[in-house]
Structures are given as C-alpha cells and as structure tokens.
Amino acid sequence: MFKSTNFTNAELVNLSKEIAVVGVEYTPLTSLLLAKGKVEKATSPIFTWRERSLVHDEDISAVEGEDTTVFTESGRRELNNVLEIFKKGVSISGTAIAMQSNQFASEINDRLLELKINLEKKLINGTKNDGSTAPYKRQMAGLVAFADPTNAVNVKGTVKEDDVKRVMRNLWNQDLAEGQYYALVNADIKEQIDAIYKDRYSYQHITTNFGLVVDSIETNYGTLNLILSKHVPADKMVVFNDAYLNLVYLREPAFEPLAKTGDSVKGQVIAEATLKVASPKAVAVVTVA
Incomplete structure (x- = not known):
C-alpha cells in the first residue's frame, strides 16, 4: 500500500507563511496577530499561562543606601485555553489533474482560506470545551468569552x-x-x-x-x-x-498528503491552534x- 510516509519531507508543506497573506479582509484578527508576529508555540493540547498584571497601588519610595528586604510578586491567576484542531480535506481525480495540472494546488489554497476563516470565527466567538465528552472535539475560548x-x-x-x-x-x-x-x-x-x-x-x-x-x-x-x-x-x-493577545500553535498550518487509493490524489490542510489572552482585563x- 502507498502510504503518506512514501512522500519525502519536502512534500509535507508548511503553510504558515501562506496563511498570513491569504484572505486578509475575511480574517482581520488572525491576519493582525500574524502580521505583528504575535505567535507562540504550545507543547500540549492545553496551553497554560500566568495572567499578565501590573501593580500600582503600593508606595515604593526608599531610603538612600538601605538594604532590600521586601520583595513583591503580584498575585496572578493561572489561565488556560484549549488547542483546537482545524482540518480540511482535498481530493482530486486523476482525470481532473490531467485536464488541469494546477487544480490540486488551487484546491489546497481554497481549503487553506476556509481553514483560516473558521479559525477567525473561533478566535472571536469560540466556547471552551476540553473534549472530554461526546463528540470529543476540543474547542477554544474566544475573545468574547x-x-x-x-x-x-x-x-x-x-x-x-x-x-x-x-x-x-x-x-x-x-x-x-x-x-x-x-x-x-x-x-x-x-x-x-x-x-x-x-x-x-x-x-x-x-x-x-x-x-x-x-x-x-x-x-x-x-x-x-x-x-x-x-x-x-x-x-x-x-x-x-x-x-495582550497571541495566536498559539501546537501545529502550524500545513498540507499533508494522504495515502493514494484508487484514481484520485488526496491530502489535508491541518492546523492546531488556540488564543492566548494574557489578561481578560485587556x-x-x-x-x-
């Protein structure tokens, strides 16, 4: 059987640069975060951080030459969000490829745009779900939440x-x-x-x-x-x-070829991402x- 492992590493195409420039007007929030380089890397399906906060309500005036004996650490909540998987499949028949050789690439680009639009919707309106109950889909919390x-x-x-x-x-x-x-x-x-x-x-x-x-x-x-x-x-x-906002990836957007079965070429555009809000106060x- 021909498997995805038969493809070379070069054929597992990273689309992180392409997603930054596709569909900007349809996805202003995602495009803004990507353009400003506000991207972080996750290492697990739950991304956790300490709330970013500033303390201004204390008198920190000091006497010249005195030792420092008091150390301040602001109380910060632990916050988290769930990494959500976004996936769109691509399948082109051998006949379609023979008729128009660039059709598969065009389909991949369209699926990438659809993925980015769906990501945009979740970044704004997402409701957190850790995926522990049916249908077992992890879902992020968005800005509104x-x-x-x-x-x-x-x-x-x-x-x-x-x-x-x-x-x-x-x-x-x-x-x-x-x-x-x-x-x-x-x-x-x-x-x-x-x-x-x-x-x-x-x-x-x-x-x-x-x-x-x-x-x-x-x-x-x-x-x-x-x-x-x-x-x-x-x-x-x-x-x-x-x-206070960052886009967090566990898996950056990428195209992955799937095993060829029959007279068609298959693949998927996939990403795993979430939203980090350093402080809800922002x-x-x-x-x-």
Whole structure:
C-alpha cells in the first residue's frame, strides 16, 4: 500500500507563511496577530499561562543606601485555553489533474482560506470545551468569552460617542501595559459609529501594515482603531489591547498528503491552534440591545 510516509519531507508543506497573506479582509484578527508576529508555540493540547498584571497601588519610595528586604510578586491567576484542531480535506481525480495540472494546488489554497476563516470565527466567538465528552472535539475560548465583565458596556438602541469613550475608559482604568486598541465591529454597528461623526468630523483612512483600511477614533484614553469583521455577533463590538493577545500553535498550518487509493490524489490542510489572552482585563465587549 502507498502510504503518506512514501512522500519525502519536502512534500509535507508548511503553510504558515501562506496563511498570513491569504484572505486578509475575511480574517482581520488572525491576519493582525500574524502580521505583528504575535505567535507562540504550545507543547500540549492545553496551553497554560500566568495572567499578565501590573501593580500600582503600593508606595515604593526608599531610603538612600538601605538594604532590600521586601520583595513583591503580584498575585496572578493561572489561565488556560484549549488547542483546537482545524482540518480540511482535498481530493482530486486523476482525470481532473490531467485536464488541469494546477487544480490540486488551487484546491489546497481554497481549503487553506476556509481553514483560516473558521479559525477567525473561533478566535472571536469560540466556547471552551476540553473534549472530554461526546463528540470529543476540543474547542477554544474566544475573545468574547475571555472579556472581563467589569469592562462591559451595555447600549440601548444604537452606539453613541459616549459609549465609545466609556469602553475606552474602562480599559484605561485597568492599568494595562502599552499597546494599540482595536475594535472588531460588524457592518451594522460600523454604520452606527460612522453616523456619529457624519458632518461633525473628518477622518482619514489609515492603511496598516497588514493591508487593512481601518478608521480610528481619538479619545482621552487612547486611539481606537475600528476593523470591520463579518464574524463579530450583530449585537456586539469587541475591543482589545493587542499587547495582550497571541495566536498559539501546537501545529502550524500545513498540507499533508494522504495515502493514494484508487484514481484520485488526496491530502489535508491541518492546523492546531488556540488564543492566548494574557489578561481578560485587556478585552471589553459592547453589547447593543
């Protein structure tokens, strides 16, 4: 029997570079993290870390020349997330390959895009499941699940300027490390925010280094960059400090050939990944009722 081990190592193709550039507009969060190099490596199906926090409520003034006898370590929670497996199969008949020799490569590219879109959805909306019960699928927790409830802003009707300021102030009050603030919004809420500034302000589109055009709002508490996303729930705006987010791989995206049986060529695009939120205090959700 012809097995996948019959392929050379060169045919086990790593797609980590390709996934960074494919479907950027469909997957703004994943593309942002990849473009900024915010990627870590896991060594097991459960990724664990200590919450990143800063302490500012103590007097650390010292006497000149004194010995250091007091040592401070901030109390930090242990957080974790589950590594989720993403997989798409590819199968092309011998006839199709004979008709168009690059069809298999084209199919792989399409499956990679589909995998990235599914990963994007889970990074935002995922619900944690350790896979211990049927159907035994491990599933990650997404941004919405990680968001600190104390940052939440509830809105009736439509989003207003005060709501944007309020969510930014909530994050500012958390004494976070420096980073850039982004808001993932769907089309409806983006239209509401655009309406706030219609005929009142002029603002320029800023092209970021990962190829997206975003709008930014200046507040007393920092600049909020707005990113349009199809995958955010219709009633929510998800705001985060990017210094606290990382994409974590146990297995980077790759194409793996499968054993040939019959008159077709088979393979799979596969990845195993999760989201690291160094502190839930860095994530806020605005909910519109």
